[in-house]
Amino acid sequence: MDSLESWYRYEEELLYQGYSLVAGVDEAGRGPLAGPVVAAAVILPGRVFLPGLNDSKKVSPERREDLAHRIKQVALDWAIGISTVNEIELLNIHFASLLAMRRAVQGLSVVPQFLLVDGRFPLNLSLPQRALVGGDASSASIAAASILAKVTRDQLMQVCHHLYPQYGFDRHKGYPTSAHRQALARWGPCPLHRASFRGVR
Template identity: 55%
Template sequence: MEPLSQMNIREVEEALYKDPSPRMLNACQKDPRQGVRQLAIRLIKCQQAQAVENTRIQQLLVEEKKLWKKGFLLLAGIDEAGRGPLAGPVVAAACILPAKFNLPGLNDSKMLTESKRERLFAQIQTQAIDYGIGSAEPAEIDVLNILQATKLAMKRSVEGLTVRPHYLLIDALTLTDVQLPQLPLIGGDHLSASIAAASILAKVTRDRLMVQLHSIYPEYTFSKNKGYGTSDHMLALKRYGPCPLHRKSFAPVKQETSIS
């Protein structure tokens, strides 16, 4: 490689990112050109941020590492989306991640913006060993109650896997109807990479479904509120009454049903 002094700043940038070694960084830091020194500063900050992110991801794998050491190599994280809304299904996902993956920004879906969830959704689908989606419809929620319907959706997500997992990591719940060893983790989407990945799969799947259902029932603006009891949704509920997507066992919907 030719000396830095014979390169313009664009060439130095290309060389630096091809060889971000301490020797190269040191040379750039000592270069008399401010632009070259700024390149070194920017790369160092990038490396530091990457190190912090790598540490955070490793912390999300503490439970997985314990189970991998015990011989449970295929771990399915399970989480749900949509327990609280007044309308639409509750959706669950089961996700088996490989021991090595590249999912920068992986986190509980509630901590992410929509654009970050969408990006990670595609990356998880590509990198996961396997994943399954399950749901329970509003009528099932009304018959079973939301807790039991959530467990049913989770069970269906496990049944949707083509690879049988060795162990389940579940956000807060235990699935007694699933004959697999399992660990309920309260706040699991903050503690487990597998559960965090499942939370993103479930959230994005449900949000997309509610956007599609908006075209059938546009008066409730499901594309915006995703079935949650926002002010505009409550106004529509009072004006039009419940639609077939509403959970009639939920108090705000039940109240409007009794009024109508």
């Protein structure tokens, strides 16, 4: 993003409307064949400068770790929400992702006045909100949430690697890489795999 003005345009529009506590909400882990989907909600102070902040997919793992630490330091509040593999199977990945995002918002100690939600779909919460397609590349609050969600999920997949080292979760984090598909072909799915997903079933 080119400038602080660009990053905070949605948050500042809302500030002019009287909303000073805006939470950005995003998830990580819709596409993998294994592991949970993880969401984060972040309330940033106005125009805080976070060098290198961007959509988590555009930031290196090392930079994401640094940004996550900084975000947690400067945020007015932040929280994580998770939907398990069983919930993904029961609800489908779309509704499980929305559930994880709701849980993240509900985990905040500071009650937000407005939500900026990445994607096309608002959350089933009694809070004013706006869904933003590509919000993780246009809103500082959503980008911060995307960083925390991605870093948290990657850390969880590192733990999963110790439980099931034959799949290489530490490398691909459950995404459908060729190495992961080869491991699935050799070992079959484990309890962390999403049985209904193409490539697993």
